[in-house]
Amino acid sequence: MVGLTCAVRLAESGHDVHVLARELPLETTSAVAAAWWYPYRALPYDRVTAWARRTYDVLAGLATDDATGVVMRDSLEVHRRPVDEPWWAQAVPALTRELSLPSGYVNGWRFIAPVIEMPTYLAYLVTRLHEAGGDLTRMALSALPRHGDVVVNCTGLGSRLLAGDHTLQPVRGQVMRLEQVGIERVWLDSDAITYVVPRARDVVIGGTSDEGSWDLRPNPATAESILRRATELVPELDGARVLGHRVGLRPARDQVRLDLQPRSGAAPVVHCYGHGGAGVTLSWGCADEVAGLVATGVPAA
Numbered sequence: 001m002v003g004l005t006c007a008v009r010l011a012e013s014g015h016d017v018h019v020l021a022r023e024l025p026l027e028t029t030s031a032v033a034a035a036w037w038y039p040y041r042a043l044p045y046d047r048v049t050a051w052a053r054r055t056y057d058v059l060a061g062l063a064t065d066d067a068t069g070v071v072m073r074d075s076l077e078v079h080r081r082p083v084d085e086p087w088w089a090q091a092v093p094a095l096t097r098e099l100s101l102p103s104g105y106v107n108g109w110r111f112i113a114p115v116i117e118m119p120t121y122l123a124y125l126v127t128r129l130h131e132a133g134g135d136l137t138r139m140a141l142s143a144l145p146r147h148g149d150v151v152v153n154c155t156g157l158g159s160r161l162l163a164g165d166h167t168l169q170p171v172r173g174q175v176m177r178l179e180q181v182g183i184e185r186v187w188l189d190s191d192a193i194t195y196v197v198p199r200a201r202d203v204v205i206g207g208t209s210d211e212g213s214w215d216l217r218p219n220p221a222t223a224e225s226i227l228r229r230a231t232e233l234v235p236e237l238d239g240a241r242v243l244g245h246r247v248g249l250r251p252a253r254d255q256v257r258l259d260l261q262p263r264s265g266a267a268p269v270v271h272c273y274g275h276g277g278a279g280v281t282l283s284w285g286c287a288d289e290v291a292g293l294v295a296t297g298v299p300a301a
Contacts, residue, residue: 001025001028001030001033001118001121001122001125001279001280001283002154002156002272002273002275002279002282002283002286002287003019003021003152003154003155003272004019004025004122004125004126004129005125005283005284005286005287006152006154006272006286006287006290006291007019007129007134007136007152008125008128008129008132008134008287009284009287009288009290009291010134010152010287010290010291010294011128011129011132011133011134012128012132013291015294015298016133016134017129017132017133017134017135018134018135018137019129019134019135019136019137020137020139020141020145021136021137021138021139022138022139022140022141022158023138024136024138025122025123025125025126026119026122029156029248029249029250030118030122030279030280031118031119031122032118032173032175032246032247032248033118033248033279033280034115034175034195034197034204034206034207035115035116035117035118035121035197035280036073036075036113036114036115036116036186036195036197036280037052037055037056037059037113037114037115037280037281038075038113038188038277038278038281039052039088039091039278039281039282040276040277040278040281041171041209041250041252041276041277041278042255042256042274042275042276042277042278042281042282043254043255043256044255044256045087045088047255047256047258048088048256048278048282049087049088049090049091050091050285051256051281051282051284051285051286051289052088052091052278052281052282052285053090053091053092053285054284054285054288055280055281055282055283055284055285055286056091056092056093056113056114056281058284059114059116059284060072060114062114063114067120067124068116068120068121068124069116069117069118069119069120069121069124070114070115070116070117070121071114071115071116071117071199071200072112072113072114072115073112073113073114073115073184073185073186073198074110074112074184074185074186075110075111075112075113075185075186075187075188076098076108076109076110076185076186076187076188077108077109077110077188077189077190078098078101078102078105078107078108078187078188078189078233079105079106079107079108079189079190079191080104080105080106080189080191081106081107081191082106082107083107085109086109092111092112092113093112094111094112095109095110095111096109096110096111097109097110098110102233105189113186114280115186115197115198115199116280117199117200141162142161143162144162144163144269145267146263146265146266146267147266147267148267149267149297149298150267150268150269150270150294150297150298151267151268151269151270152269152270152272152290152294153269153270153271153272153273154272154273155273156251156273156275156279157170157249157251159251159257159271159273159274163257163269163271163273165253165257165273165274167253167254168251168252168253168273168274169211169212169252169253170212170213170214170249170250170251170252171209171210171211171212171213171249171250171252171276171277172208172209172210172213172214172215172247172248172249172250173206173207173208173209173210173247173248173249173250173277174206174207174208174210174218174219174222174223174226174245174246174247175204175205175206175207175226175245175246175247175248176204176205176206176223176226176227176230176242176243176244176245176246177202177203177204177205177242177243177244177245177246178202178203178204178205178237178240178241178242178243179202179203179240179241179243180198180199180200180201180202180203181203181236181237181240182236183196183198183203183234183236183237184198185198186198187233187234189229189233192229193206193207193208193209194206194207194226194229194230194233195207195230196230196233196234196237202243203237203240205226205227205230205237206226206230207226208222208226209277211252213249214249215247216247216249217247218245218246218247223245227242250275250276250277251273251274251275251276252274252276252277253273253274253276255274256272256273256274256275256276256282256286257271257272257273257274258270258271258272258286258289258290258293259271259293260293260296260297262297267297268297270290270293270294270297272286272290
């Protein structure tokens with residue numbers, strides 16, 4: 001999703017954009033995501049906060065168009081211990097302390113945030129790319145292209161190979177889809193990594209944060225744990241029919257990499273990867289910065 005967003009921003013800025021991808025949009029980790037705006041597993045705080053705020057503003061604007069799949073939802077983060085205001089507080093227009101909390105919780109923060117129906121949204125981005133003159137081709141690369149004016153590397157975990165970056169590690173996330181039983185609010189217990197994200201026709205519940213795991217198989221015991229934790233957090237889910245299980249690998253590193261790398265005898269590269277669990281949350285803010293770096297890297301006419 002980060003790559004498509006960057007491609008749209010560049011194409012709509014007048015660049016001739018060609019996207020090469022090993023997997024098409026609906027085959028990617030982005031399609032698995034619960035896709036709730038929340039800065040998770042992404043650093044550094046200052047850059048992430050700025051990118052997240054910009055993305056929030058763009059997504060809030062897109063939420064006025066049903067064709068995008070973006071909906072603004074009441075959201076509540078709860079804690080079993082006293083905590084300070086979240087570090088990302090400046091990225092949302094309003095954040096309030098919630099006093100009405102489930103049993104066992106002593107602190108809560110309430111805010112409005114975008115939730116994205118990813119199949120709809122990914123198709124929307126592809127349409128925007130095509131309308132702006134860009135194209136999308138399935139192609140597995142063994143190395144970053146050397147030709148063109150500039151190459152933008154948004155390959156996520158693929159950057160272990162394509163950028164030689166072995167600081168990049170997978171963080172496995174397992175989720176379940178339940179039938180929609182009238183849930184409207186997003187819930188997050190960040191201490192237990194438990195979340196409930198309602199969408200139009202289902203509810204996504206999670207999750208896990210398994211460092212260094214490449215296993216894409218849903219684990220039945222993990223699924224039982226997810227369902228139990230989510231139902232304890234939101235009792236209305238008790239008895240909801242299970243619609244499916246999915247696993248995705250978050251591309252995590254010590255901080256998001258977004259920079260311009262000159263190359264001798266080859267097109268410069270703008271790297272944009274390592275977004276952890278915050279690809280949706282940072283996408284438009286990062287795309288704006290990528291566009292600025294591309295303008296720097298493209299030779300004057």
